[in-house]
Amino acid sequence: MLQLTDVNVHYGGIHAVKGVTMHVSPGSIVTLIGANGAGKSTILRAVSGLVRQCTGSIAFLGRPILGLRPHDIVKRGLTMSPEGRRIFPNLTVKENLALGSYSRTDRAGVADDEERVFRLFPRLKERISQPGGTLSGGEQQMLAVARALMSRPKLLMLDEPSLGLAPVLTQEIFEIITTIRNEGTTILLIEQNAFGALSIADYGYVLENGRIALEGPGKELLGSQAVQGAYLGARVGVV
Amino acid sequence: MTWAVFAQNIVNGISLGSLYALVAIGYTMVYGILRLINFAHSDVFMLGAYMLFYIDFMFRLPWWLTFVLAAVLTGVLGITIERVAYRPLRQAPRISSLISAIGISFFIQNLGLVVFGGRPKPFPVPQFFSQSYMVGSVYMANISWVVPVFSGLLMLGLTMLVYRTKVGLAMRAISHDMDTSSLMSVNVDGIIAITFGVGSALAAAGGIMWALKYPQINPLMGTVPGIKAFIAAVLGGIGSIPGAMIGGMLLGMLEIMLVALMPTLSGFRDAFAYLVLIVILLARPTGLLGREFREKV
Ligand SMILES: Nc1ncnc2c1ncn2[C@@H]1O[C@H](COP(=O)(O)OP(=O)(O)OP(=O)(O)O)[C@@H](O)[C@H]1O
Ligand SMILES: [Mg+2]
Numbered sequence: 410m411l412q413l414t415d416v417n418v419h420y421g422g423i424h425a426v427k428g429v430t431m432h433v434s435p436g437s438i439v440t441l442i443g444a445n446g447a448g449k450s451t452i453l454r455a456v457s458g459l460v461r462q463c464t465g466s467i468a469f470l471g472r473p474i475l476g477l478r479p480h481d482i483v484k485r486g487l488t489m490s491p492e493g494r495r496i497f498p499n500l501t502v503k504e505n506l507a508l509g510s511y512s513r514t515d516r517a518g519v520a521d522d523e524e525r526v527f528r529l530f531p532r533l534k535e536r537i538s539q540p541g542g543t544l545s546g547g548e549q550q551m552l553a554v555a556r557a558l559m560s561r562p563k564l565l566m567l568d569e570p571s572l573g574l575a576p577v578l579t580q581e582i583f584e585i586i587t588t589i590r591n592e593g594t595t596i597l598l599i600e601q602n603a604f605g606a607l608s609i610a611d612y613g614y615v616l617e618n619g620r621i622a623l624e625g626p627g628k629e630l631l632g633s634q635a636v637q638g639a640y641l642g643a644r645v646g647v648v
Numbered sequence: 649m650t651w652a653v654f655a656q657n658i659v660n661g662i663s664l665g666s667l668y669a670l671v672a673i674g675y676t677m678v679y680g681i682l683r684l685i686n687f688a689h690s691d692v693f694m695l696g697a698y699m700l701f702y703i704d705f706m707f708r709l710p711w712w713l714t715f716v717l718a719a720v721l722t723g724v725l726g727i728t729i730e731r732v733a734y735r736p737l738r739q740a741p742r743i744s745s746l747i748s749a750i751g752i753s754f755f756i757q758n759l760g761l762v763v764f765g766g767r768p769k770p771f772p773v774p775q776f777f778s779q780s781y782m783v784g785s786v787y788m789a790n791i792s793w794v795v796p797v798f799s800g801l802l803m804l805g806l807t808m809l810v811y812r813t814k815v816g817l818a819m820r821a822i823s824h825d826m827d828t829s830s831l832m833s834v835n836v837d838g839i840i841a842i843t844f845g846v847g848s849a850l851a852a853a854g855g856i857m858w859a860l861k862y863p864q865i866n867p868l869m870g871t872v873p874g875i876k877a878f879i880a881a882v883l884g885g886i887g888s889i890p891g892a893m894i895g896g897m898l899l900g901m902l903e904i905m906l907v908a909l910m911p912t913l914s915g916f917r918d919a920f921a922y923l924v925l926i927v928i929l930l931a932r933p934t935g936l937l938g939r940e941f942r943e944k945v
Pocket of ligand 1: 425448601
């Protein structure tokens with residue numbers, strides 16, 4: 410569904426992503442984990458069309474998307490919920506969601522999806538006319554995911570949806586992500602919480618200094634020595 | 649001052665203020681989205697008046713149609729300015745756009761001097777506007793109520809556009825966060841173009857009404873009203889559309905009242921506007937309605 414081949418990204422002099430090849434197959438949850446600064450967000454930003462200095466090839470549904478502008482990529486069914494939520498604090502919850510469905514013209518479908526996100530995140534419904542900036546951190550995160558869903562993406566990319574959430578809420582977010590996938594949306598998930606992400610993922614990639622260091626089915630990575638050592642807190646030579 | 653004269657001054661203040669407000673909106677919208685002071689805006693104001701002058705001269709269409717054409721064409725011009733002078737610099741440091749804005753402003757003024765000539769041209773004022781009546785004990789020309797009423801309608805329309813439509817929602821979104829807006833499938837360049845188009849059309853309307861009030865136009869006519877409108881935008885809180893409207897009305901009213909109450913100071917009416925600017929910048933740099941939005945991280 411999404412295929413990255415030998416993708417490189419430069420920020421000025423910094424070579425942030427080095428020859429990354431990745432694949433996301435339809436109906437799966439794929440996760441990308443790695444330390445701070447490994448280049449995870451950069452990869453998603455490249456796929457979304459937000460970074461300019463990107464080489465290699467990125468194809469979505471068999472068609473190249475590298476070089477397209479971000480809004481055209483969204484229209485093809487590939488939506489990202491960016492790192493740090495980035496909701497619009499001055500706009501209401503309803504307006505934030507309306508931006509999610511900005512380019513859609515199927516009113517009935519949009520109404521259905523609004524129902525759907527309120528079913529997934531009942532708390533947002535209670536706060537529908539509140540400015541986004543007045544929501545709690547957890548509610549803002551839910552709004553960010555809900556807003557991305559409003560575009561009815563075929564592939565949803567989430568950049569650290571559990572960032573700053575309490576354990577209970579983190580658990581809830583992972584469950585919701587699984588539900589979203591089960592309802593037919595493919596997911597590419599970036600996480601610091603490697604355990605949570607690998608537990609729900611069909612396939613995982615481990616990124617180190619801009620390179621894919623390791624890849625495999627989620628359960629396998631969860632059991633691997635290297636991943637346990639570096640990301641799951643087992644105290645063996647943590648860098 | 650008699651009540652009649654006082655009332656006359658109020659009307660004048662509203663009239664002048666609504667023109668400042670119309671032009672201030674353009675400054676504030678562009679600033680709100682690009683954090684750029686569009687110095688060329690005062691020249692767009694001037695171009696609006698010339699646009700009407702030449703369309704009228706060449707085609708002799710009904711006046712309202714001439715007006716609409718002039719406003720629309722000036723809007724297109726505003727979009728062109730953004731396209732050639734600002735869009736290529738979108739990723740560059742902000743100071744580059746600012747310098748480009750100053751450059752384009754000088755360019756338009758000097759091109760105006762060459763193309764239109766430096767000699768002021770008599771602006772065609774339909775008889776309707778200059779017709780006046782005795783109201784109580786003062787004379788009132790139609791133009792005195794047409795300007796505020798029409799400006800008010802335009803501002804109402806703009807408010808509806810910004811707060812009630814999808815395009816307006818996108819404008820408010822990109823003024824806060826362009827990248828994230830583009831992830832919401834908003835065509836950021838397109839919305840910026842619309843913003844320049846709308847702001848420039850409003851400036852054209854302002855320039856044309858200004859010319860109806862002072863029917864001599866010249867290529868530098870935009871400078872002073874442009875600066876005043878900019879001050880009005882800062883006064884109201886730059887970036888805020890209601891702020892620009894209130895700032896414009898307030899500045900126009902203050903200026904007229906200064907002249908009315910202290911006629912000996914009337915020569916300082918322009919200096920007075922700068923004084924207002926300095927006072928705001930010192931006392932409340934965010935203006936009356938401007939505010940910083942706290943973000944949760
Ligand atoms: N706009 C930028 N300009 C210059 N360097 C950047 C920019 N954005 C990211 N980088 C650099 O690129 C590298 C990868 O950053 P990236 O944000 O992709 O990491 P990440 O894996 O998402 O980290 P985290 O887990 O902390 O979010 C880092 O070294 C970072 O400093
Ligand atoms: Mg990141």
